[in-house]
Amino acid sequence: MDSLKEKFAAKAGPVAAEVKALIKEKGDFKLGEYTVEQVYHGMKGMIGLVTETSKLDPEEGIRFRGYTIPELREKLPKSPNKGTEPLPEGIFYLMLLGELPTQDEVIDIGNNWARRSNVPKHVFDVLDKLPVSTHPMTQFVIAISAMQTESLFAAAYKKGINKKDYWDYVYEDSMNLIARLPRVAAYIYRRKYKDNVHIEPDPKLDWAANLAHMLGYDEFDMYRLMRMYMTIHVDHEGGNVSAHTTHLVGSALSDPYLAFAAGMTGLAGPLHGLANQEVLSWILNLREELGGGLPTEKQIEDYIHKTLAEGKVVPGYGHAVLRKTDPRFSAQQDFYTRYIKPQGTDDLCEIVQMIYKVAPPILESTGKIKNPWPNVDAHSGVLLTHFGMVEHDFYTVLFGVSRALGVLSSLIWDRALGHPLERPGSITTEGIKKKIAAAEAAKV
Numbered sequence: 529m530d531s532l533k534e535k536f537a538a539k540a541g542p543v544a545a546e547v548k549a550l551i552k553e554k555g556d557f558k559l560g561e562y563t564v565e566q567v568y569h570g571m572k573g574m575i576g577l578v579t580e581t582s583k584l585d586p587e588e589g590i591r592f593r594g595y596t597i598p599e600l601r602e603k604l605p606k607s608p609n610k611g612t613e614p615l616p617e618g619i620f621y622l623m624l625l626g627e628l629p630t631q632d633e634v635i636d637i638g639n640n641w642a643r644r645s646n647v648p649k650h651v652f653d654v655l656d657k658l659p660v661s662t663h664p665m666t667q668f669v670i671a672i673s674a675m676q677t678e679s680l681f682a683a684a685y686k687k688g689i690n691k692k693d694y695w696d697y698v699y700e701d702s703m704n705l706i707a708r709l710p711r712v713a714a715y716i717y718r719r720k721y722k723d724n725v726h727i728e729p730d731p732k733l734d735w736a737a738n739l740a741h742m743l744g745y746d747e748f749d750m751y752r753l754m755r756m757y758m759t760i761h762v763d764h765e766g767g768n769v770s771a772h773t774t775h776l777v778g779s780a781l782s783d784p785y786l787a788f789a790a791g792m793t794g795l796a797g798p799l800h801g802l803a804n805q806e807v808l809s810w811i812l813n814l815r816e817e818l819g820g821g822l823p824t825e826k827q828i829e830d831y832i833h834k835t836l837a838e839g840k841v842v843p844g845y846g847h848a849v850l851r852k853t854d855p856r857f858s859a860q861q862d863f864y865t866r867y868i869k870p871q872g873t874d875d876l877c878e879i880v881q882m883i884y885k886v887a888p889p890i891l892e893s894t895g896k897i898k899n900p901w902p903n904v905d906a907h908s909g910v911l912l913t914h915f916g917m918v919e920h921d922f923y924t925v926l927f928g929v930s931r932a933l934g935v936l937s938s939l940i941w942d943r944a945l946g947h948p949l950e951r952p953g954s955i956t957t958e959g960i961k962k963k964i965a966a967a968e969a970a971k972v
């Protein structure tokens with residue numbers, strides 16, 4: 529260990545212990561409207577953002593402009609080609625305008641995105657220079673940043689524009705970016721996993737089905753899964769890491785390419801979007817340790833206890849806001865029972881159902897995990913694997929393509945409403961201790 533690191537290690541341990549004790553003893557102390565615990569613990573429960581596109585209820589889950597996921601699976605327009613799941617173009621319309629679209633309005637957005645979908649060649653050149661081993665999320669962030677050369681907002685700002693016109697350029701950039709993401713994602717996938725052999729888009733397909741097609745999956749069931757996947761992952765109100773980061777970086781008037789790339793660096797974290805990859809690795813490791821096949825409930829219980837004893841998290845379980853089963857998990861369960869199970873059970877999907885039965889009571893019994901129920905990431909990987917997409921390092925990129933629809937429609941609203949630079953205040957541990965000491969002295 530170098531000497532600076534040694535000195536840091538000597539300091540960090542005692543300070544961490546001191547902060548832990550401070551939170552335990554004085555966590556309820558109010559710093560203005562909020563408590564010491566909330567300030568240290570990721571601002572949970574503080575309302576500090578305005579987000580128009582969706583709202584998360586801890587008990588009920590997400591509502592997009594007032595509509596739940598089951599309602600949207602029923603009400604949003606479907607593909608005229610025997611579609612049974614909503615087209616994500618429709619939820620984008622809903623988030624942006626607050627109204628349900630008609631079938632024609634959804635087709636119109638699809639055509640609009642198709643016209644904008646050309647990805648500049650230098651983006652592929654940049655990707656080609658990266659080692660193939662580069663994680664797909666890192667490639668995704670780099671590709672989005674490389675596309676920033678196309679930002680109409682950045683170009684217009686450089687020339688000088690009136691504040692009231694910001695939203696117009698942010699709208700154009702956001703639409704272009706959303707239109708191009710499926711091609712970028714597919715390029716990363718095919719380069720990394722399919723011998724760099726690429727597939728041209730099919731102009732007859734909608735945005736999500738085209739993504740499946742360019743990835744190399746042309747079965748109707750994969751089109752259907754991709755339409756649902758792209759719809760349920762779009763947005764989760766404003767405070768989650770990817771949405772909040774996009775909003776925060778956008779508030780500095782960084783253009784939509786930079787703001788979204790920043791958001792995606794957050795989605796790439798294992799406590800956020802990377803959890804979908806982690807869940808699959810966790811299930812596969814569990815199976816491997818047990819020699820394959822279907823584990824028993826007791827074996828799953830033991831594996832969960834082992835994970836916790838090793839100081840690791842059980843991926844796909846828990847949430848910063850939700851306190852019940854995530855309706856996005858339930859939608860995927862429904863997808864499994866409605867479309868896959870009648871043709872034969874799938875072992876990995878069955879294991880997910882078994883984990884759902886045994887994990888919550890164990891997590892609850894720890895006494896510290898606030899939400900023992902599954903989140904969206906607990907199920908998505910096994911559905912993709914069922915249809916042949918086994919490269920789980922790639923899953924978070926799909927989440928990211930979908931998330932663009934929510935965070936970019938919010939970004940357009942941010943500029944239309946003239947939201948200013950985001951700049952919350954902060955405090956030091958010393959400052960907190962002084963405030964507590966002053967309050968205690970005043971009591972005597």
Ligand code: HAX
Pocket residue numbers: 572768798799800801802803836840841842843844845846847848849896897898899903904905
């Ligand atoms: N397994 C083990 N421990 C868990 C846990 C889990 N699934 N969920 C929470 N905990 C632990 C926390 O690590 C924390 O421990 P310490 O006090 O020792 O630090 C304690 O329980 C209290 O945490 P919490 O208040 O219940 O949860 P947070 O709001 O701090 O964190 C997380 C929420 C989602 C990050 C957390 O539940 C977690 O790590 N889950 C596993 C990873 C995961 O599935 N992430 C995806 C979340 C959904 C999402 O964003 N998708 O993109």
